[in-house]
Amino acid sequence: MLNLILWRHAQAEVGDKDLARRLTKKGRKQARKMAAFLREKLPEKPELWVSEAKRSRQTAAYLGRPTRRLAGLNPNVAAYDIAPILGECGENQTVIVVGHQPWIGDLAALLLNGNGEVAARSWAFKRGAIWWFEIGRTADDTLSVKLRMVMNPKDI
Template sequence: MDLILWRHAEAEDWPEGDPDGARDLERSLTPRGEKQAARMAAWLDRQLPDGARIFVSPARRCEQTALALGRKYKLRPELAPDATPDQLLELVQWPQCKAPILVVGHQPTLGQTIARLMGLQESECAVKKGSIWWLRHRDRDGTNQTVVVTVQSPEVM
């Protein structure tokens, strides 16, 4: 199974006067974020198989990031900013799903998921805004493994 984790591109700052995060889902990409999303989408479109399934957080900044790819996607509440790695992994059916899955989401969920799948000692892995982590599950001699296929950042595109 291939699991591609794409952190949303750069977004507007947290609105002042919104201490409980009520308007967090409404935050849009900045002009720089739009460029980041476009660069990563161009690369990803060349790499992503046609049958890939795409799941996106309901946050506006995530949907705008996914829109740059120009493919069909589904908004999933399980990927909202307060999502857990368990919710993400259950949604994508890791590692049983046969189709590649692209998830557009948030920190710290993406970094926590990477750390868990890679068996890192830290509970979270840093994931830059707009970057992609492509992970693959495989069975090697009866042992389940997670390997990193690639990590891409919009700054190097």
């Protein structure tokens, strides 16, 4: 079973150069809290994938694990574009993807709708929040997706 954790980057500064935006003081606190929460729950060797955006990399850095930087996770991509990237995941693996709205909410909708369609409106992820999915295959080889947990930094 694949454990897929979608983690929206924490609160970031406003700015014209999107990939250069950094975490705010509040964002650093959000990322630190969520990373501490995740460390207690994660298996030993999760994969940590981040976009090229500074705020995504800063959020992930609080886990203190190596990251894989992927342009395919940048803020301007669509959820449908991420499916091929997720195809690289192994069955017995945990992958944490630090990403951006709206694609992160759209990806959650794709996973949970089960019909390959995004909801009419993007599902909202709070800044710094995680959605933890368990993804596997049933006996007849259909995809099985379960939402294991949703957690926001302010609830920790």
